[in-house]
Amino acid sequence: MxxxxxxxxxxxxxxxxxxxxxxxxxxxxxxxxxxxxxxxxxxxxxxxxxxxxxxxxxxxxxxxxxxxxxxxxxxxxxxxxxxxxxxxxxxxxxxxxxxxxxxxxxxxxxxxxxxxxxxxxxxxxxxxxxxEKELIELKRQFSTLMNILPGMTYRCRNDTDWTMDFLSEGCFSLTGYKPSHLIGNKKISYNNIIRPQDREFVWNQVQDAVKEKKPFQMAYRIITSCGEEKYVWEQGQGIFSDKEELLALEGFISDITPLKRSEEALRNSEYSYRTLTENLPGIVYRIFIKENYRMQFFNNMLETMTGFKPEELRKGEVSYIDPLILSEDRPDIIKIIHNSIRDNKPFQIEYRLMCKKGLLRYFLERSRPVYGEDGKPLYIDGVIFDITETKKAEEALKESESRNRALLKAIPDFMFILDKNGVFVDYNTNDPSLLYVPPEEFMGKHISDVMPEEIVKSYITCYKKALETGETQYLEYSLFIDGKDKYFEERLALCDKDKVLAVIRDITERKIAEKERKKLEAQLQHTQKLESLGVLAGGIAHDFNNILTGILGYADLALMDISPVSPAIESIQNVVTAAKRAAELTKQMLAYSGKGKFMVQKLQLSEIVEEMSHLLEVSISKKCILKYNFAQNLLPLEGDATQIRQIIMNLITNASEAIGERSGVIAVTTGMMDCDRAYLSECYLDENLPEGLYVYIEVADTGCGMTKEIQNKIFDPFFTTKFTGRGLGLAAVIGIVRSHKGVIKIYSEPLRGTTFKVMFPVIKLQIEDTEKEKTKQQLWSGQGTILVIDDEKTVRTVAKAMLNKLGFNVITAEGGREGIEIFISHKEEINAVLLDMTMPDMDGEETYRELRRVKSNIKVILSSGYNEQEATDRFSGKGLSGFIQKPYRVDELMETLQKIMEQ
The missing domain is CATH 3.40.50.2300 (Response regulator)
Structure with missing residues (x-):
């Protein structure tokens, strides 16, 4: 070792x-x-x-x-x-x-x-x-394990208090109580921590396990020291002696509250998912990609929307919904699904399904593939919506939009939208070329940057009022476009709460028409005024002519009966002269009324003026200079030479008086021009005269000129600006022009002179001169009986005297009715009738018809203060024998009677 x-x-x-x-x-x-x-x-x-x-x-x-x-x-x-x-x-x-x-x-x-x-x-x-060290380490490890476990380890007695003999440190985090509080029930027993409703359940579970000497497991609720309720999971077992006596209970208790809450959240989530899928207005589905698109799940909307039950589809009567899809829609669906699976992207597609009972409906599918951990596609989750009604609405909307586009194209108005700041943001017009400025010059710009300065203020005022009040505003203005003034009417209405829709209509034609109408109304009023004044002047002239007939008649009779050496002859001749002057005035009045004597013949206007030149020069102020400009080879006009001369004389006289004592020029011009409707409409007396060639005489002076107010009155009878004037000169001119179907155009400004341009329609047919030289005839004597019908006693008396002088017997009647009665009684002896045209009870025309009814071949001479043409127009083709205009003299009456009596 x-x-x-x-x-x-x-x-x-x-x-x-x-x-x-x-x-x-x-x-x-x-x-x-x-x-x-x-x-x-x-x-x-x-x-x-x-x-x-x-x-x-x-x-x-x-x-x-x-x-x-x-x-x-x-x-x-x-x-x-x-x-x-x-x-x-x-x-x-x-x-x-x-x-x-x-x-x-x-x-x-x-x-x-x-x-x-x-x-x-x-x-x-x-x-x-x-x-010893190992034991210490084991104790340390056990203690650490007990302390880091998410719960507490225990050893307790099997009594009703579950008296604790040992508790790990996890006791505090689980229950809020320290182990020392529970061991030996020093402060509280564990049974008191268990929720009262769960205590019996816990006791029974443990006793059953102990009885069978098996471990026990259970979940229940405890109340912590701070009153919080927790779910706990307990697992343990009984500890037995060699003699199989129960010594203690040992086990582990952990907190499963988060797990319980997760389970509850999961249940709620599942419930919400079920509720959502069952209440969605569409088919919620899942299909397995690898299993030939086998359906795993469909919600209950499948049957509602297609008529097929999920069981029918799962049983294989149909696979997925593929057989329901119209064949022409399938290729696009397959392509889109394959691309989605390949690119791992959601897809959306529309298609049509042939549902049960042959109903064709439109559907919208929104889906996406789901992949496994290996990156391979597993299934497709999606929702299918029935969009049939939406499609119908879209089609209806398209039709509506098409109609609206057609309507917009048919509406000639311009439309603009302005935002709340007054900036142009949109527009509509069928012809952009008609716009005031091109779109690129007004889109995105403010009103003040687009519209002319003179209308910006009123435009912005209307725009703001429409925006603030919501009430439609109206505005009219004119713009200078393509060298012309264009008139527009604009309506501004609130649109989308903070925008204004402006609808603009071109009213140029309407404005021109209104201007023309007003002009025509003014002309009509003027014409009516002239006609009214003409009627008045004609009536006055007629009454004067009746009086003058008596004066001249009696003067002629007096001259016929008086001795040639009588000193009264001169006085009587002065009476005749005065009466003739009075007759001239009545002729002017009749000329104004258009009912003067009218001797129609072919006239050359330049020749007439040229013939009058000497007379005109001596008739004007010595400080005036006459200048002539005569056009040659003019077409002739049809008219009365005397009345045309009167027009020229009156215009020259007026021009001279306008110049007054100052030096000035009067220019007389003749010519011919082609007049259209527009030009004629700007003239006086345009009574829908035909367009065509007109000859004219123009008299221009450098005199004082006239204001518009004076120009509106110059043709009124008796209106004059001269102290000694009678106010009949231009009144006669307008009457003569009207009688000749002519027009007058006037140019005049104060201090800049006046120009009168009188125009007459030309003629192409040659008219033979009707004027014949009158030769003085010897006094003619007739015989027979003449019936004189006239409402004026003076005329009846002087006519009777004249006729008696000429050798006729005379019967008089003071009206038409009396004349008819007398004529019926003496029709065989009456050779002719001298008939007044204007009578109160029965006028000349009606009386004439009755006379001809009684005796169709009776000779009737019409007598009137009006001209022959005016008086005889109504008798045309009715066998009228002759006409004599008042006031008439003995020689004129004799000539007329001789002419008809010798026929």
């Missing part, structure tokens, strides 16, 4: 002799020879030693010092002292110091048994120490 020695010896030979003896006895000896305290300590520290053999004779080392060195280094090594002499005192000293034995050097036979004895004791001691 091995032995490790320290030899304290001055003599190496002595030391080696001991070693040899030990080797001889079979020991494998390790040794170190030392002789002083320092070397002894080094040897002790260097490695473990079994025995120390010391020579008592070493001077610096004695047994007591050696023992002290061992104590200082906490070493328990047997010390054997050897000496050359035997001394009882030394032996006692050595043994007291702690040496194990004292041996004489010469007696090595005794040394070996001592060494063997000490080695044996040393072995026993070391094994004991090792066993």
């Amino acid at each position: 091995d032995i490790n020695l320290i030899l304290i010896e001055n003599s190496e030979d002595n030391a080696l002799s001991i070693i040899r003896e030990l080797n001889h006895r079979g020991y494998k000896t390790l040794y170190e020879i030392v002789s002083d305290p320092e070397s002894i300590v080094k040897a002790l520290i260097k490695e473990p030693r079994d025995i120390i053999i010391a020579d008592y004779s070493v001077p610096e080392v004695n047994s007591l010092k050696i023992m002290n060195l061992l104590k200082e280094n906490n070493l328990d090594i047997p010390l054997i002292i050897i000496s050359e002499i035997i001394n009882e005192d030394i032996a006692v000293e050595v043994m007291k110091s702690g040496a194990r034995d004292y041996i004489i050097k010469d007696n090595f036979k005794r040394l070996l048994p001592v060494i063997e004895r000490e080695l044996g004791e040393l072995k026993i001691k070391r094994e004991k120490i090792k066993s």
